[in-house]
Amino acid sequence: MTNFISIFPLGVVVYPGEQLNLHVFEPRYKQLVAACIAEQKPFGIPVVINKKIMEYGTLVQIKKVEKMYDTGEMDIVTVGDRxxxxxxxxxxxxxKLYTGAIVNYPDNNEGSHLRLLKEVLHGVRELHAILQIHKSFKKEDTALLSYDLAHHAGLSLDEEYELLHLFYEAQRLEYLKRHLHKVIPMMAEMERLKERVLLNGHFRNLSTDNL
Incomplete structure (x- = not known):
């Protein structure tokens, strides 16, 4: 399927099913959102990297206007579609002040890959433990998808974009798995280094009894 959509380029990656809250203040995007609300149409958020609009993005649906300001600015709640x-x-x-694009929608194969999902989820939680942060997910573990985990795995913007245009769930999970296998040992070593730095100058119990 090919069609025309209005676009709102942003320096973020939005995944299908993800909620994105936006404060809309630029005249062109106030006009875009007002038109989409009036016509009950979605709009596209293509990814911007290094000031360049990339080839892929995500269509989003406007779910709610949270607040409308006297200036015409607005807070909206959107959800990623495809x-x-x-x-x-x-x-x-x-x-119109805003721009648009002719787009198509690549087939996206989700499927079920519970073993791989379990490995990735374990890695995400291990990373969070190292970073001493706690995040919970709104779904049961077995219902989670790569899209639900991607923003929680410590990917860079470029890496999040790479994952966006992988169109098989197994590919996306493997991508996250490889990333976590690379980053977790690095983060663990950094945490150990931080501990050593913090210990420097403190009184420590040291022993050579086992020599």
Whole structure:
């Protein structure tokens, strides 16, 4: 399927099913959101990296206008729908300040991969334990998808974007698994280094009895 959508480029990756809260203040995007609300249409959020609009993004649905300001600014709640690929950017739309794009929607195979999911989830929780942070998920463990875990795995923006255009759930989980296997030992070593630095200058119980 190919169609035209209005676009709101942002330096974030939005995944299908993810809630994104936006404060809309620029005139062109106030106009875009107002038009989408009036016409009950979604809009696209293509990823911006290094000031460049990338090829892939996510279509989002406006679920709620949380607050409307006297200035026309607004707080909106959106939810990611599906990933799109930009075929052509439309830089001028008659009587509109915002831009759009001709897009299609690659097939996205989710499937069920419980063993792999369990490994990735274990890695995410191990990483969080090292970082001493606690995050809970709104779904049962077995219902989670790679999209639910991606923002919690310590990926960079470039890595989150790479995951966005993997279209098989097994590929996405493997990507997260490889990332976690690489980053967890590094973070654990940094934590040990921090402990050594903090201990420097403190009284410590040291022994050579076992020599």
């Amino acid at each position: 990933v799109f690929r930009i075929l052509e950017q439309v830089t001028e739309i008659p009587d």
